[in-house]
Amino acid sequence: GPKVLQIPSHQIIDMGQMVTLNCDPVSNHLYFYWYKQILGQQMEFLVNFYNGKVMEKSKLFKDQFSVERPDGSYFTLKIQPTALEDSAVYFCASSFPQTNTGQLYFGEGSKLTVL
Amino acid sequence: QQQVRQSPQSLTVWEGETAILNCSYEDSTFNYFPWYQQFPGEGPALLISIRSVSDKKEDGRFTIFFNKREKKLSLHITDSQPGDSATYFCAASGSNYNVLYFGSGTKLTVEP
Numbered sequence: 001g002p003k004v005l006q007i008p009s010h011q012i013i014d015m016g017q018m019v020t021l022n023c024d025p026v027s028n029h030l031y032f033y034w035y036k037q038i039l040g041q042q043m044e045f046l047v048n049f050y051n052g053k054v055m056e057k058s059k060l061f062k063d064q065f066s067v068e069r070p071d072g073s074y075f076t077l078k079i080q081p082t083a084l085e086d087s088a089v090y091f092c093a094s095s096f097p098q099t100n101t102g103q104l105y106f107g108e109g110s111k112l113t114v115l
Numbered sequence: 116q117q118q119v120r121q122s123p124q125s126l127t128v129w130e131g132e133t134a135i136l137n138c139s140y141e142d143s144t145f146n147y148f149p150w151y152q153q154f155p156g157e158g159p160a161l162l163i164s165i166r167s168v169s170d171k172k173e174d175g176r177f178t179i180f181f182n183k184r185e186k187k188l189s190l191h192i193t194d195s196q197p198g199d200s201a202t203y204f205c206a207a208s209g210s211n212y213n214v215l216y217f218g219s220g221t222k223l224t225v226e227p
Binding site for chain 2: 004031033035040041042043044045048056091093095097103104105106107108109
């Protein structure tokens, strides 16, 4: 089936550093999402993105977070500066725009460890 | 405020039994309810979904029962297999750009 690819699969950085998580969404999809999951627990919505703009974001999407997809390349999540509580697995997802029922396809996650 | 709640947190059944996973939600504008299956180290994958206009959706051994009035739904897995051992997430979506709100998951273990 359709695949969402995420790079890197795991990154370890020091607190205060910047990190960029990359997502290659399904080719014809137009909606993109980032979710945060801690220790295999609940998937928490961070942000979604469409047509070059953030459409909705949650309280977890702090000012230190930003997303972009320059020129149809990777959809990225940047955290600058990172904090200890940012340690989690970040999942990218994409969907085709079907009203209310567009299936989200998830990548395998990028595990971020902030020391 | 947690929009989607799941119970139990973990469930163990024997091979061949029926596993019942429960879910409830708060927001009455939610109208699409997918269940995602996640294996360790992998991303969630869509298992089965239902829209609020239906009260039942069946796909092989997996069935969703939906009660709109009570804002509850459940996933029934009949003839459970060890390969079904995974974490199952109930999710819900309304009209806002397909954003899915997930429950906290039920970790299912099927013992042979």
